[in-house]
Amino acid sequence: MITSADTAGAQSAAQCKEERRILVNACKSVITRRPPSAYCCQRLRVTNANCVCPVITPQLAALIDVNYAIRVIQSCGRQVPRHFKCGSITTP
Template sequence: MAKLRSMFLVLAFVVAMSIEGTQAACDDNLSDLIKECQQYVMPPKDPKIPPSDSCCRVVQKADFPCLCSKVTKIIEGIVCMEKAVYVAEKCGRQVPHGFKCGSYTVPAK
């Protein structure tokens, strides 16, 4: 159950990441995202904690389109999407205003 919950956390987290990639990259980075980043995207929305360097390294490599396609309402209920965007941006990944993943839409800054 904990492993399944962690998987959901990571899938929602990566909605905030955008890079080109392949399905293999999506699958390969999932376990690293769980290990390195889940603590930074858990509710509540505040406080926001800057991600570690190791989390950012994983974020930089993540295949956003692939992982974003897996985001469901269940994932959105477990992960703070606002924090996911915050982490991505702190790691140097810009998330455009209006971008939608699952039912979450990135607001204007």
């Protein structure tokens, strides 16, 4: 579910870049399909989608297993609405 954290005051480009860096570092194990750590899940729950979605280019989207990513996000307690558009990806 997109929460008020996603639509709260706009973050600067530098703040968004830092949020993405922290998320990527926290969730590196997910890339190799290992279960997300508690810290990864915490970051998935609090990271602003408005900071992440704009960097999902068609090239990056081609590398992502969308269904797996959705399962990981949901297993961490964050809802992903059907047909949610995030960069070049639209969820099933």
